[in-house]
Amino acid sequence: MATFDNTEVRQTYRSTLVEELRESGSRLVGELELMLPQSFGFCWGVDRALAMVEDARREYKGRPMWLISSIIHNPRVNADLRAKGIGFLKGNFATEGALEKLGSKDVVIVPAFSATVEDMNDLRERGVTIVDTTCPWVIKPHKRTLKYLKEGFTTVIHGTVGHEETAATCSLIESEGGHYVVVYSIEETEVLASFLEGQSEEAALRSGIQEGSFSPGFDVARDLKQIGVINQTTMLASESRAIGDRLKLALTRRDNEAALEQNFRDFDTICRATQDNQDAAAAVADTQPDLYLVVGGYDSSNTKNLARVGRRLGVPAFHIEGPHCIGEKLQHRDRTSGEILEEGDWLPSKRPLRVAFTAGASTPDALLGEVIEGLVAFAGETLVV
Numbered sequence: 556m557a558t559f560d561n562t563e564v565r566q567t568y569r570s571t572l573v574e575e576l577r578e579s580g581s582r583l584v585g586e587l588e589l590m591l592p593q594s595f596g597f598c599w600g601v602d603r604a605l606a607m608v609e610d611a612r613r614e615y616k617g618r619p620m621w622l623i624s625s626i627i628h629n630p631r632v633n634a635d636l637r638a639k640g641i642g643f644l645k646g647n648f649a650t651e652g653a654l655e656k657l658g659s660k661d662v663v664i665v666p667a668f669s670a671t672v673e674d675m676n677d678l679r680e681r682g683v684t685i686v687d688t689t690c691p692w693v694i695k696p697h698k699r700t701l702k703y704l705k706e707g708f709t710t711v712i713h714g715t716v717g718h719e720e721t722a723a724t725c726s727l728i729e730s731e732g733g734h735y736v737v738v739y740s741i742e743e744t745e746v747l748a749s750f751l752e753g754q755s756e757e758a759a760l761r762s763g764i765q766e767g768s769f770s771p772g773f774d775v776a777r778d779l780k781q782i783g784v785i786n787q788t789t790m791l792a793s794e795s796r797a798i799g800d801r802l803k804l805a806l807t808r809r810d811n812e813a814a815l816e817q818n819f820r821d822f823d824t825i826c827r828a829t830q831d832n833q834d835a836a837a838a839v840a841d842t843q844p845d846l847y848l849v850v851g852g853y854d855s856s857n858t859k860n861l862a863r864v865g866r867r868l869g870v871p872a873f874h875i876e877g878p879h880c881i882g883e884k885l886q887h888r889d890r891t892s893g894e895i896l897e898e899g900d901w902l903p904s905k906r907p908l909r910v911a912f913t914a915g916a917s918t919p920d921a922l923l924g925e926v927i928e929g930l931v932a933f934a935g936e937t938l939v940v
């Protein structure tokens with residue numbers, strides 16, 4: 556992977572408290588033990604994307620600059636970019652009519668999770684200057700799916716319908732005339748596997764998997780003969796492996812083992828940073844903290860999955876977005892329903908209390924530091940940094 560200078564990005568979002576905890580792993584504050592895993596927070600791809608934005612701001616100073624939508628899934632970082640004068644073309648903060656008026660004077664930044672083929676073609680036709688921050692790890696599933704396509708395989712994507720990365724992968728497959736089906740979970744995979752094994756009808760398959768999962772014109776008789784599995788880079792790695800194994804078993808039962816070579820492919824496209832953060836979060840969960848706070852944007856896929864890791868062995872884990880979530884009621888995202896809820900009596904009363912924290916790949920250290928400070932203050936302790 557190419558190198559780049561992330562000094563400026565890290566400086567902007569640094570936290571002395573987090574730096575200290577990163578070194579030590581844990582710290583006692585009164586009757587609280589604060590713990591951090593060995594790996595958390597900004598990943599290589601996020602550092603790189605934000606460094607590229609700063610380079611572009613210098614290089615194209617004075618020209619209108621736009622993001623297609625979020626650069627990464629963190630509200631704080633996106634707000635900072637808006638404050639620096641970078642506009643949004645899509646999403647909640649879009650400038651009305653800006654997309655239609657784009658021309659050669661404009662600079663458009665493609666986010667770390669890539670963009671659809673349609674968006675890229677549109678930008679090229681409009682003659683804008685494109686700054687493409689797509690993470691090289693996101694290119695991996697794209698390359699793999701093109702290989703599947705060449706071999707005549709349908710791609711099964713372990714991912715989230717509507718997530719920008721998966722939307723980009725789906726659009727790539729469609730643009731090449733291929734087909735895909737997206738499965739989000741083991742439960743959805745079971746629905747697909749059951750159909751492959753001849754245990755259920757097409758209607759059960761269509762209704763048992765989230766809407767939008769099948770490519771347009773998907774023909775279950777034609778498009779499930781040969782399948783190749785990939786993952787959105789930020790999914791739960793253990794679940795991705797289980798999904799690949801379950802589909803392999805289904806095809807073995809349908810076609811027999813000898814036909815697998817011809818009809819089945821599986822390739823792990825989880826990114827290294829996601830894997831490292833999940834492994835480190837699991838190691839901390841295994842020490843049975845009394846509470847686990849997982850900090851990151853509510854639409855951040857890798858953060859959602861860290862919260863699921865944090866729940867290992869029954870540890871109470873909450874996915875929160877920032878320090879504003881901490882109060883008498885804890886605001887958090889429910890890992891099953893995806894709803895934003897408020898939880899009372901969330902801070903265990905026992906003392907001493909062991910509290911673990913981790914942060915998604917798009918969460919700045921500064922934000923994590925504010926959460927830790929907020930927790931300490933809410934628990935009635937005093938932190939000296």
Ligand code: SF4
Nearest residue numbers: 598600690692788826
């Ligand atoms: S989480 Fe992985 S794929 Fe996403 S930007 Fe970071 S390194 Fe790249």
